[in-house]
Amino acid sequence: MLRVGYPATISAEFLHEFPEGIELIPLSDKLDHEVEIDVWIPDPYTTKAMRTWPHLRGVRLVLSLLAGTEWIPGVVGPHVTICNARGAHNVSTAEWTIAAILASLKYIPLYFDIQQSGKWTRRFEASAHYTAISGDTRQVYPPVLHEELTGKTVLLVGYGAIGQEIERMLAPFRVEMLRLARTPREEPKVHPVSELDALLPQAQVIVLIVPSTDETHHLIDAPHFKLMRQGALLVNAARGPVVDTDALVEALKSGRIRAALDVTDPEPLPEGHPLWTCPNLLLTPHIGAATPEFSPRALKTAADELRRYMKGEPMHNVVQAAI
Numbered sequence: 001m002l003r004v005g006y007p008a009t010i011s012a013e014f015l016h017e018f019p020e021g022i023e024l025i026p027l028s029d030k031l032d033h034e035v036e037i038d039v040w041i042p043d044p045y046t047t048k049a050m051r052t053w054p055h056l057r058g059v060r061l062v063l064s065l066l067a068g069t070e071w072i073p074g075v076v077g078p079h080v081t082i083c084n085a086r087g088a089h090n091v092s093t094a095e096w097t098i099a100a101i102l103a104s105l106k107y108i109p110l111y112f113d114i115q116q117s118g119k120w121t122r123r124f125e126a127s128a129h130y131t132a133i134s135g136d137t138r139q140v141y142p143p144v145l146h147e148e149l150t151g152k153t154v155l156l157v158g159y160g161a162i163g164q165e166i167e168r169m170l171a172p173f174r175v176e177m178l179r180l181a182r183t184p185r186e187e188p189k190v191h192p193v194s195e196l197d198a199l200l201p202q203a204q205v206i207v208l209i210v211p212s213t214d215e216t217h218h219l220i221d222a223p224h225f226k227l228m229r230q231g232a233l234l235v236n237a238a239r240g241p242v243v244d245t246d247a248l249v250e251a252l253k254s255g256r257i258r259a260a261l262d263v264t265d266p267e268p269l270p271e272g273h274p275l276w277t278c279p280n281l282l283l284t285p286h287i288g289a290a291t292p293e294f295s296p297r298a299l300k301t302a303a304d305e306l307r308r309y310m311k312g313e314p315m316h317n318v319v320q321a322a323i
């Protein structure tokens with residue numbers, strides 16, 4: 001019988017999608033003995049999963065509940081097949097992205113601060129913010145108190161499962177869409193990553209939704225911030241290391257751009273880190289996937305993959321094939 005180890009933190013009631021003919025073994029991150037399993041579903045929190053791994057024996061297949069699996073190959077080595085949960089994050093992470101874009105363009109962080117202060121007249125701080133971040137010094141009357149997304153140009157850096165979901169959710173806003181990925185293609189037009197420099201100056205909103213790899217490390221660095229339009233909004237829903245943090249802090253402090261981040265480098269972001277107090281920044285502490293609907297969806301993705309594995313069928317989400 002196939003032995004499948006899963007995080008003990010996941011309630012057994014969520015495991016009903018798993019196939020017959022397996023033994024489900026709950027794994028604590030405080031194991032003090034060896035456990036023999038064939039398939040490992042790591043805890044979504046990397047530090048907990050790393051504590052469990054040294055006690056596991058016999059693992060041939062890893063079924064991650066996350067889309068980003070960058071830490072796993074280095075830990076389990078090349079003789080283990082690794083699958084991610086591609087697709088399970090689409091809705092939650094795409095919704096976060098839309099919320100972050102709208103919250104930034106509608107100045108929600110500023111208005112929440114005004115609400116806390118109980119001072120209605122502070123609303124005109126929004127006009128000063130608009131002038132400073134946009135560079136638009138025209139005398140607009142009545143004064144600008146928020147901005148519109150409709151009709152803006154959005155650059156999607158990464159056009160995989162989540163990138164495509166973001167595009168679907170942006171459709172009602174009639175945005176001009178620019179797409180960039182590793183592999184260029186037509187219909188819809190997807191530009192190669194070599195065209196990043198040419199595309200950046202065209203976009204008012206830039207969304208990062210690529211995996212963290214050697215190639216995407218600091219994909220956005222100091223020269224790229226100089227190529228962005230004044231007041232462009234950079235949204236990082238991908239992974240922190242895709243952006244050079246020092247260059248980002250400088251670009252935010254200088255008022256060149258604004259940003260919305262769900263991910264940072266380093267993570268967790270330590271207390272006192274300059275990013276916490278940067279102007280023009282909306283920051284959430286890596287929440288992109290974690291809705292009530294996510295966990296059942298990710299477990300179903302893993303269960304479907306396991307069913308294919310047991311039948312000897314090709315699996316859908318292999319990110320590393322065992323050698």
Ligand SMILES: NC(=O)c1ccc[n+]([C@@H]2O[C@H](COP(=O)([O-])OP(=O)(O)OC[C@H]3O[C@@H](n4cnc5c(N)ncnc54)[C@H](OP(=O)(O)O)[C@@H]3O)[C@@H](O)[C@H]2O)c1
Binds near residue numbers: 211238288289
């Ligand atoms: N904030 C969160 O909580 C959260 C939640 C879920 C996922 N994520 C992150 O989002 C990432 C994307 O997820 P996904 O499910 O959309 O993955 P996916 O379906 O594998 O798509 C990845 C996209 O990135 C592109 N890409 C890969 N390497 C690239 C490079 N060097 N330069 C330019 N583009 C490159 C791919 O290009 P091709 O199309 O040409 O292959 C593809 O379009 C995950 O890896 C994870 O790090 C974050």
